[in-house]
Amino acid sequence: xxxxxxxxxxxxxxxxxxxxxxxxxxxxxxxxxxxxxxxxxxxxxxxxxxxxxxxxxxxxxxxxxxxxxxxxxxxxxxxxxxxxxxxxxxxxxxxxxxxxxxxxxxxxxxxxxxxxxxxxxxxxxxxxxxxxxxxxxxxxxxxxxxxxxxxxxxxxxxxxxxxxxxxxxxxxxxxxxxxxxxxxxxxxxxxxxxxxxxxxxxxxxxxxxxxxxxxxxxxxxxxxxxxxxxxxxxxxxxxxxxxxxxxxxxxxxxxxxxxxxxxxxxxxxxxxxxxxxxxxxxxxxxxxxxxxxxxxxxxxxxxxxxxxxxxxxxxxxxxxxxxxxxxxxxxxxxxxxxxxxxxxxxxxxxxxxxxxxxxxxxxxxxxxxxxxxxxxxxxxxxxxxxxxxxxxxxxxxxxxxxxxxxxxxxxxxxxxxxxxxxxxxxxxxxxxxxxxxxxxxxxxxxxxxxxxxxxxxxxxxxxxxxxxxxxxxxxxxxxxxxxxxxxxxxxxxxxxxxxxxxxxxxxxxxxxxxxxxxxxxxxxxxxxxxxxxxxxxxxxxxxxxxxxxxxxxxxxxxxxxxxxxxxxxxxxxxxxxxxxxxxxxxxxxxxxxxxxxxxxxxxxxxxxxxxxxxxxxxxxxxxxxxxxxxxxxxxxxxxxxxxxxxxxxxxxxxxxxxxxxxxxxxxxxxxxxxxxxxxxxxxxxxxxxxxxxxxxxxxxxxxxxxxxxxxxxxxxxxxxxxxxxxxxxxx
Amino acid sequence: xxxxxxxxxxxxxxxxxxxxxxxxxxxxxxxxxxxxxxxxxxxxxxxxxxxxxxxxxxxxxxxxxxxxxxxxxxxxxxxxxxxxxxxxxxxxxxxxxxxxxxxxxxxxxxxxxxxxxxxxxxxxxxxxxxxxxxxxxxxxxxxxxxxxxxxxxxxxxxxxxxxxxxxxxxxxxxxxxxxxxxxxxxxxxxxxxxxxxxxxxxxxxxxxxxxxxxxxxxxxxxxxxxxxxxxxxxxxxxxxxxxxxxxxxxxxxxxxxxxxxxxxxxxx
Numbered sequence: 001x002x003x004x005x006x007x008x009x010x011x012x013x014x015x016x017x018x019x020x021x022x023x024x025x026x027x028x029x030x031x032x033x034x035x036x037x038x039x040x041x042x043x044x045x046x047x048x049x050x051x052x053x054x055x056x057x058x059x060x061x062x063x064x065x066x067x068x069x070x071x072x073x074x075x076x077x078x079x080x081x082x083x084x085x086x087x088x089x090x091x092x093x094x095x096x097x098x099x100x101x102x103x104x105x106x107x108x109x110x111x112x113x114x115x116x117x118x119x120x121x122x123x124x125x126x127x128x129x130x131x132x133x134x135x136x137x138x139x140x141x142x143x144x145x146x147x148x149x150x151x152x153x154x155x156x157x158x159x160x161x162x163x164x165x166x167x168x169x170x171x172x173x174x175x176x177x178x179x180x181x182x183x184x185x186x187x188x189x190x191x192x193x194x195x196x197x198x199x200x201x202x203x204x205x206x207x208x209x210x211x212x213x214x215x216x217x218x219x220x221x222x223x224x225x226x227x228x229x230x231x232x233x234x235x236x237x238x239x240x241x242x243x244x245x246x247x248x249x250x251x252x253x254x255x256x257x258x259x260x261x262x263x264x265x266x267x268x269x270x271x272x273x274x275x276x277x278x279x280x281x282x283x284x285x286x287x288x289x290x291x292x293x294x295x296x297x298x299x300x301x302x303x304x305x306x307x308x309x310x311x312x313x314x315x316x317x318x319x320x321x322x323x324x325x326x327x328x329x330x331x332x333x334x335x336x337x338x339x340x341x342x343x344x345x346x347x348x349x350x351x352x353x354x355x356x357x358x359x360x361x362x363x364x365x366x367x368x369x370x371x372x373x374x375x376x377x378x379x380x381x382x383x384x385x386x387x388x389x390x391x392x393x394x395x396x397x398x399x400x401x402x403x404x405x406x407x408x409x410x411x412x413x414x415x416x417x418x419x420x421x422x423x424x425x426x427x428x429x430x431x432x433x434x435x436x437x438x439x440x441x442x443x444x445x446x447x448x449x450x451x452x453x454x455x456x457x458x459x460x461x462x463x464x465x466x467x468x469x470x471x472x473x474x475x476x477x478x479x480x481x482x483x484x485x486x487x488x489x490x491x492x493x494x495x496x497x498x499x500x501x502x503x504x505x506x507x508x509x510x511x512x513x514x515x516x517x518x519x520x521x522x523x524x525x526x527x528x529x530x531x532x533x534x535x536x537x538x539x540x541x542x543x544x545x546x547x548x549x550x551x552x553x554x555x556x557x558x559x560x561x562x563x564x565x566x567x568x569x570x571x572x573x574x575x576x577x578x579x580x581x582x583x584x585x586x587x588x589x590x591x592x593x594x595x596x597x598x599x600x601x602x603x604x605x606x607x608x609x610x611x612x613x614x615x616x617x618x619x620x621x622x623x624x625x626x627x628x629x630x631x632x633x634x635x636x637x638x639x640x641x642x643x644x645x646x647x648x649x650x651x652x653x654x655x656x657x658x659x660x661x662x663x664x665x666x667x668x669x670x671x672x673x674x675x676x677x678x679x680x681x682x683x684x685x686x687x688x689x690x691x692x693x694x695x696x697x698x699x700x701x702x703x704x705x706x707x708x709x710x711x712x713x714x715x716x717x718x719x720x721x722x723x724x725x726x727x728x729x730x731x
Numbered sequence: 732x733x734x735x736x737x738x739x740x741x742x743x744x745x746x747x748x749x750x751x752x753x754x755x756x757x758x759x760x761x762x763x764x765x766x767x768x769x770x771x772x773x774x775x776x777x778x779x780x781x782x783x784x785x786x787x788x789x790x791x792x793x794x795x796x797x798x799x800x801x802x803x804x805x806x807x808x809x810x811x812x813x814x815x816x817x818x819x820x821x822x823x824x825x826x827x828x829x830x831x832x833x834x835x836x837x838x839x840x841x842x843x844x845x846x847x848x849x850x851x852x853x854x855x856x857x858x859x860x861x862x863x864x865x866x867x868x869x870x871x872x873x874x875x876x877x878x879x880x881x882x883x884x885x886x887x888x889x890x891x892x893x894x895x896x897x898x899x900x901x902x903x904x905x906x907x908x909x910x911x912x913x914x915x916x917x918x919x920x921x922x923x924x925x926x927x928x929x930x931x932x933x934x935x936x937x938x939x940x941x942x943x944x945x946x947x948x949x950x951x952x953x954x955x956x957x958x959x960x961x962x963x964x965x966x967x968x969x970x971x972x973x974x975x976x977x978x979x980x981x982x983x984x985x986x987x988x989x990x991x992x993x994x995x996x997x998x999x
Binding site: 033034035037038039077079080129130131133134136137139141143144147 | 744785843
């Protein structure tokens with residue numbers, strides 16, 4: 001490059017070159033990505049333009065700079081295919097005007113050669129760049145492969161460690177079920193060597209108790225219809241033992257998604273299973289006797305009731321040992337426990353298949369008989385059990401004899417529920433106990449309903465007293481000598497708002513059990529005494545004494561004596577005008593309380609009578625020790641004397657003997673149940689002092705007695721007779 | 732040292748890679764025949780594609796320069812692809828010599844290539860991770876070495892989020908990145924849209940089903956929604972060439988032809 005040429009170049013307008021560079025930039029815009037803004041780009045292209053102008057006007061023409069310009073285009077990342085062609089067009093047209101002032105004569109030739117060199121340089125550089133970049137990307141690919149392989153190797157090492165060291169068994173098999181690999185844990189679990197295991201096929205791993213769904217899932221898996229399944233499954237070990245496993249089988253697919261092979265993972269849960277069944281056994285069995293417990297019974301009942309068959313019947317025996325508490329208390333709990341075990345064993349022996357013996361707790365056992373046909377089937381079993389229990393048992397040197405009571409229910413399953421069945425058996429057991437133990441009773445729905453009604457009645461009794469629903473009727477006690485009125489028995493009645501008029505047999509029994517008898521008895525006593533006092537005021541000495549029933553429960557009340565004394569004081573009735581009737585059982589108590597009460601009542605001056613005499617033990621000896629004044633012969637004796645043609649000779653002799661004995665003890669005798677003239681005549685002949693019964697007079701309101709008294713007063717001898725009978729009693 | 736994953740990433744050069752196809756559009760040769768075949772098919776359907784890609788690359792350059800002008804000296808470029816012409820670290824370091832850059836890509840070849848190029852540059856590094864695995868991206872020791880996340884950082888997601896389908900919950904992902912970014916940080920996003928040239932965009936989406944990275948086009952409103960917790964820098968969400976064009980650049984009469992939105996947001 002000469003200085004002169006340089007001056008000429010300087011002389012060319014910079015503006016023209018700048019415009020050309022801008023035009024060049026526009027021509028190649030978008031053909032390649034160059035990391036420059038427009039100004040930078042134009043500046044770069046202006047530099048190239050300058051070099052090309054210099055080249056064209058140089059004294060010594062050389063194409064090397066054109067080659068470099070081509071290379072520099074590539075270096076600037078003008079790599080797009082159209083960049084070169086568009087550049088050549090722009091340069092061919094745009095360069096000659098820029099050198100117009102000093103154009104060499106061979107400009108056209110120079111331009112052609114320069115453009116060729118530029119294109120050549122461009123192509124060479126682009127080729128070099130492309131090769132370099134290809135080289136780079138390939139190296140990058142190999143490096144990425146190497147990295148991936150290294151990671152794969154690490155991953156495989158990990159997998160290998162996991163496979164060999166895992167605590168769970170792992171097996172790999174093909175889709176045909178051939179086992180190709182098994183890890184050491186699995187071999188140990190099954191007791192096979194690796195060779196033995198890999199000779200096996202999955203289809204040989206069937207256990208007879210496998211759920212059908214297990215093998216269905218397996219078929220679906222190998223067919224590619226599912227990717228995994230998880231089940232609990234049993235397997236046979238090499239030694240024939242059984243292991244429980246938690247089995248997970250997974251399908252592995254190839255790259256195209258087709259099933260390739262299967263992986264099974266097995267967790268040994270044999271121990272967990274054993275523990276679970278042990279716990280289940282514990283939960284459902286009684287530890288003392290080993291019998292099923294209440295929970296298992298409930299479960300079995302629930303099963304039976306959840307799917308009853310047609311005409312499905314069920315039987316239940318609810319058994320309880322009689323007096324077990326006494327055994328425990330006297331012999332100790334050890335012996336008690338031994339007894340329970342012995343009973344459990346014999347119950348087990350008495351019962352067969354289809355019969356479940358369960359211990360409910362304490363000394364209560366239940367025998368469940370599924371699918372009964374008749375009640376007698378259950379009764380037969382109950383009888384067999386009672387007989388077996390009654391045999392003496394030897395326990396640790398002692399010979400024990402116990403009895404049991406059984407409540408029996410036998411019903412269609414459809415007609416009841418487990419809870420109702422159990423409660424029916426429980427009630428029935430209670431009946432058997434009440435009826436004297438050592439026996440069975442059969443459930444009776446009507447009886448339950450009666451009891452429920454009675455219970456309801458007794459529960460409402462205190463309120464009924466408040467509402468004055470009770471009233472008292474009086475039945476005359478008549479002197480047999482002259483049929484004169486000498487006393488009255490107070491009989492309580494209940495005018496129930498719903499059930500109408502109720503006699504004592506409907507409510508007294510339960511009132512005794514619930515204790516309701518105490519307030520009621522007190523009320524009757526007060527009412528009767530007040531009435532007797534009224535008659536006394538009206539009729540003086542001819543007024544009858546009043547006889548009031550005293551329940552055993554009342555006799556046990558510590559406040560009885562003071563209550564009676566208070567009533568007598570309140571009403572002002574002379575004590576000898578009051579007679580209290582007690583049953584034999586009540587006065588035969590071993591406890592000192594009732595006896596003391598009887599003594600105290602006697603001291604007050606109240607007369608005491610034994611009611612229903614002859615129905616109990618009829619022990620005459622105790623009469624001597626008791627402050628008793630009268631006997632009331634039970635109505636059954638009068639019944640024996642009823643028939644006019646052939647009276648019962650035994651009854652006549654018994655009554656005669658009783659009367660003689662009673663009179664010897666200075667007791668008056670009242671015959672109950674006098675219903676015919678014949679009876680009256682015979683009882684009178686046998687020496688009874690007074691009589692009571694429908695033939696003589698029915699119970700009635702106090703006005704009826706008042707009317708009789710008014711009539712009786714006008715009767716000849718009435719007073720004398722009454723006085724005789726009554727003086728006898730009061731003595 | 733990367734921890735080995737349970738399922739090693741396959742290096743599959745039989746399938747086109749979005750990173751290498753992009754390189755081809757930009758005039759590079761960092762690609763294989765399968766990439767070029769895919770690129771030619773795409774250009775056949777949509778001749779504007781190379782220009783769109785160049786516009787996207789130009790936006791990246793302008794955005795990095797803008798961030799540098801705002802004092803940002805650390806950059807996290809997620810989905811960086813093949814380190815071709817006009818790399819972020821070149822642009823950033825030209826503006827601020829102490830700028831540090833962490834590149835992140837899921838493509839193992841792109842990562843290996845980037846590492847080869849960056850050998851000897853201790854202010855730049857490459858993390859092999861998936862955008863969706865935020866822990867791996869932010870928790871990588873390379874990220875921790877170069878970036879101080881207690882200070883503002885420029886997070887670049889250029890031509891990236893259209894590879895995240897709605898099922899992958901891009902908003903949730905961005906929220907997790909945002910949580911790691913100090914206030915004053917920037918988020919740079921460019922995103923393919925069907926709003927510019929709907930017909931071509933649909934075909935293009937279908938074509939990208941062939942790559943390991945299928946596309947999800949999004950509307951302007953959806954792109955705007957990605958900036959929850961950020962204040963958009965003017966001019967907001969605009970077509971690629973319209974975002975803060977270079978001085979002296981001729982205004983483009985049809986910026987919508989570029990079928991991509993660009994936006995930069997500043998973390999509140």
